[in-house]
Amino acid sequence: MTNVSPREQLARQLAEAVAEALRADLEHDDHALLVVSGGSTPVPFFTALAACRLPWERVQVTLADERWVAETADDSNARLVREHLLCGPAAAATFVPLTSDHSTPEQGAEVVAERIEALAWPASVVILGMGGDGHTASLFPDSRELDLALSTDATTVAVRTPSQPQPRITLSAERLHQARRHFLHITGGDKRAVLARALAGDDVRELPIRAFLACPLATYWAP
Numbered sequence: 001m002t003n004v005s006p007r008e009q010l011a012r013q014l015a016e017a018v019a020e021a022l023r024a025d026l027e028h029d030d031h032a033l034l035v036v037s038g039g040s041t042p043v044p045f046f047t048a049l050a051a052c053r054l055p056w057e058r059v060q061v062t063l064a065d066e067r068w069v070a071e072t073a074d075d076s077n078a079r080l081v082r083e084h085l086l087c088g089p090a091a092a093a094t095f096v097p098l099t100s101d102h103s104t105p106e107q108g109a110e111v112v113a114e115r116i117e118a119l120a121w122p123a124s125v126v127i128l129g130m131g132g133d134g135h136t137a138s139l140f141p142d143s144r145e146l147d148l149a150l151s152t153d154a155t156t157v158a159v160r161t162p163s164q165p166q167p168r169i170t171l172s173a174e175r176l177h178q179a180r181r182h183f184l185h186i187t188g189g190d191k192r193a194v195l196a197r198a199l200a201g202d203d204v205r206e207l208p209i210r211a212f213l214a215c216p217l218a219t220y221w222a223p
């Protein structure tokens, strides 16, 4: 038995659950939509999911949020997806990024929204991450667009926040709720403590992850 770390085991278990969900939906739908988050946590999950046997040509992939940077930039979530998930057979999936040629997310938000709205909603799966400040996607507590992102029925919202170096674009909470299944993928003691605080209170503006605690949320956590 190889010595597999708890985080690697978690990534593999999450990948199996997501693959199973996609297969179940593809039994009765032509396409299945997977919405993933960026950051660092998802990398082993992406690698494990890419190795799963799926009719990838019928899977659509998009992002919950994105930094408004070129796809060649180190901190591009689209780059992370292309490098770690869309590999091997999974390269046959249809990936729809969240950036456009516009110089700002405010200018690009509408054309990105149109592109996203054409996908196979409701999503089969939304994978959420969480930051130490309780943000998820780009719903940041210190963002002046938080109230809008939590209340609008628009698909995308341009976000600027003092805590992040780049402008961002995020799917709105309303759009992120349009899914059959929600998974929260977090690791480490700090995030476990933030989740415990989120579960103990109701103020969504304080900890925006709270916007997703009511929908069934499968939490995948490892130390």
Ligand SMILES: O=C(O)[C@H](O)[C@@H](O)[C@H](O)[C@H](O)COP(=O)(O)O
Pocket (backbone or CB within 6 Å): 037, 038, 039, 040, 041, 042, 064, 065, 066, 067, 077, 128, 129, 130, 131, 135, 136, 137, 138
């Ligand atoms: O663009 C992003 O950064 C993500 O979509 C973001 O919402 C992420 O899930 C959290 O910031 C956690 O990031 P880590 O996994 O790097 O801790």
